[in-house]
Each structure stands twice: as C-alpha cells, then as structure tokens.
Amino acid sequence: xxxxxxxxxxxxMLLEGLQAAPKRAMMRAFNERYIGMLVPSLLTPSxxxxxxxxxxxxxxxxxxxxxxSVSAFCVGGGHVYLLSTGTAKRGPEVWRFPLPSGLxxxxx
Numbered sequence: 758x759x760x761x762x763x764x765x766x767x768x769x770m771l772l773e774g775l776q777a778a779p780k781r782a783m784m785r786a787f788n789e790r791y792i793g794m795l796v797p798s799l800l801t802p803s804x805x806x807x808x809x810x811x812x813x814x815x816x817x818x819x820x821x822x823x824x825x826s827v828s829a830f831c832v833g834g835g836h837v838y839l840l841s842t843g844t845a846k847r848g849p850e851v852w853r854f855p856l857p858s859g860l861x862x863x864x865x
Contacts, residue, residue: 787832787860793819795830797842802827804837806860823852835861 783795793804802821808814819837821827826842828849836853843849 783829785830785832787856791816791860793830793832795827797827802839804830819857821852822854825850832856832860 783797784792785795786792787806790808790810792807792809794807796803796805796818802823802825804819804821805815806817806819808816821837821839823839823841825844827839828842829840831838835856837856839852839854841850841852
C-alpha cells in the first residue's frame, strides 16, 4: 500500500488462478474511483479496471488498440499513453488514445 493524500491505495496486486508464478503488475489510477492494472499480453493487451470505492471490485477490461506487447501505461489529459516493449527490428513506441467516457477525472 502507498499513502496518497489522506488514504492508502494499493501499489501492487496478485491475480488468483495464474498457472505461472505471479509477477508484479503495473497499476495506475484513472481517477479517484478507478484503478487499472496492465495485462501486457502480446495477443490481447488490456487494462483490467477495478473500483476502489467498491472495495477493489473488478468492473471491466479496457482492450488496448495496439498490435504489440505493452510494458507500461499512464493516464493524463483525457488520454491513455502506452509504451510498447519493442523488438530487435523496431524499437519501443509510444501510443496515445482517448480515455473512454466514465474514466475521466470528473466522472468519479
């Protein structure tokens, strides 16, 4: 847990039911209510969404509009920014797409 303002917020999560050893997950806040956890799969990279106001309940999945593995993300200015892992032929790339409605700061 990390302290932010007057409360504590999760800094890492472990997923249940994983076949392999658990890895640390990248998490970021979308707003005061929702946090996202990066799932950097090469086939379907996505961000799992959790409702902090409802005890961290899983509320959805944001499919990422990229065709490469994503290693990091951040949220700001009404957009989601992604950093791709890159390959030997192509270096890392930065992607940007609009934040879906309901995840803006004033939507919390």
